[in-house]
Amino acid sequence: MEISPTTSNAKVSNHIPDDLVNSILYKLPIKSLKHFECVCKSWSHLIIDSYFMTVYRNYLLSKDHSFYDDTSILLHSTKKVKYDLYSLSGERFENKVKLDWPKVPLHPSVRGVKIKHSIHDISKDNVPPSRVGDFSFEILRPISINGTLCLEYPEIPDINDHTKLILWNPTTKEFKVIYLHKSNHLSDVWAHHYQFGYDHVKNDYKMI
Amino acid sequence: MASSSSNLISLKTSDGTVFKVERALAKTMKTVQAIIEEADANIYMIPIHNVFSHHMDMIIDYYKLSVAGKSKEFSVEKLDNDELKDFLLAVHYLNMEDLFEVLTQAVADRLEKKSVGYVRKYFGIENDFTPEEYAAIRKKNDWAFKGDDIEPEEDEEKQEE
Numbered sequence: 001m002e003i004s005p006t007t008s009n010a011k012v013s014n015h016i017p018d019d020l021v022n023s024i025l026y027k028l029p030i031k032s033l034k035h036f037e038c039v040c041k042s043w044s045h046l047i048i049d050s051y052f053m054t055v056y057r058n059y060l061l062s063k064d065h066s067f068y069d070d071t072s073i074l075l076h077s078t079k080k081v082k083y084d085l086y087s088l089s090g091e092r093f094e095n096k097v098k099l100d101w102p103k104v105p106l107h108p109s110v111r112g113v114k115i116k117h118s119i120h121d122i123s124k125d126n127v128p129p130s131r132v133g134d135f136s137f138e139i140l141r142p143i144s145i146n147g148t149l150c151l152e153y154p155e156i157p158d159i160n161d162h163t164k165l166i167l168w169n170p171t172t173k174e175f176k177v178i179y180l181h182k183s184n185h186l187s188d189v190w191a192h193h194y195q196f197g198y199d200h201v202k203n204d205y206k207m208i
Numbered sequence: 209m210a211s212s213s214s215n216l217i218s219l220k221t222s223d224g225t226v227f228k229v230e231r232a233l234a235k236t237m238k239t240v241q242a243i244i245e246e247a248d249a250n251i252y253m254i255p256i257h258n259v260f261s262h263h264m265d266m267i268i269d270y271y272k273l274s275v276a277g278k279s280k281e282f283s284v285e286k287l288d289n290d291e292l293k294d295f296l297l298a299v300h301y302l303n304m305e306d307l308f309e310v311l312t313q314a315v316a317d318r319l320e321k322k323s324v325g326y327v328r329k330y331f332g333i334e335n336d337f338t339p340e341e342y343a344a345i346r347k348k349n350d351w352a353f354k355g356d357d358i359e360p361e362e363d364e365e366k367q368e369e
Contacts, residue, residue, distance in 0.1 A: 015332060020296070023312040027313045040336050041336050
């Protein structure tokens with residue numbers, strides 16, 4: 001830790017050293033952290049830096065979380081044909097909030113294809129080029145890792161035999177589409193045997 | 209005369225007050241500890257810059273509570289945000305690990321619901337974004353700005369009218 005020498009008896013200067021700023025940022029809830037990303041450029045770079053985020057996450061995980069106060073349940077409702085996602089929080093899980101699925105843009109070649117599935121048909125004329133998918137998703141082996149879920153499109157046909165999976169963080173709304181190659185000789189049965197996990201050595205997510 | 213086997217260390221704050229503290233307390237201040245260890249002879253009095261007597265009072269309170277296993281009872285509620293910042297800077301200078309964690313958490317808790325403008329002022333930070341850059345980040349993190357208990361931005365309130 002750097003000590004800046006001062007010989008004056010004047011009041012302590014207003015300038016806050018960087019390591020001190022970081023120590024405060026690590027202790028903010030994720031919402032505030034993202035809120036303050038626009039304070040200044042150096043903060044915005046810091047907050048998305050992966051090393052910073054690793055330390056931040058370790059702080060979050062090591063904090064004492066009250067089982068009753070901080071837990072929320074995600075409810076994946078498969079009512080009728082559309083899947084909805086809700087978050088239930090509060091002491092008796094009385095606060096029910098509907099979560100919006102991520103707006104994942106449709107692959108260009110999908111838009112020309114007539115999509116038929118058990119829910120409803122969508123003709124190609126109704127899908128404008130920039131239209132985002134209004135689909136609902138399956139959650140893979142319902143598990144959440146560090147707040148991230150892995151979603152599957154149940155209805156979209158594979159383009160070029162690529163299966164699409166989506167890593168999605170419902171809190172920050174960030175998502176990432178993953179394309180997996182499907183070997184020609186694998187049957188549909190195999191297609192649903194993925195597993196999704198986190199490798200803390202490589203500090204990244206892993207799909208098996 | 210200061211005896212070399214004395215259990216008390218003399219610390220002189222910025223405002224000229226001398227505190228005689230137990231060696232164990234001085235040990236929690238890594239900065240002071242470093243000064244003691246570096247000195248060839250026994251130090252008579254250690255000046256601690258950036259630390260005022262009201263800071264030392266609180267440091268001693270915290271020390272007494274933590275020795276008694278009651279560190280959770282320590283509270284900085286009575287300090288306003290700027291006083292808390294000054295105290296944090298003093299503890300940061302002295303390099304006191306536990307109290308530092310307590311105070312940074314207290315500051316984080318206070319800043320949680322504040323506006324971006326307030327945070328800039330608090331840390332003395334200039335906004336170096338262009339209006340377009342700011343708007344882009346704001347849009348990306350729009351969900352983080354929503355909430356009844358969050359302080360609204362000064363300039364945005366005017367713009368929305």
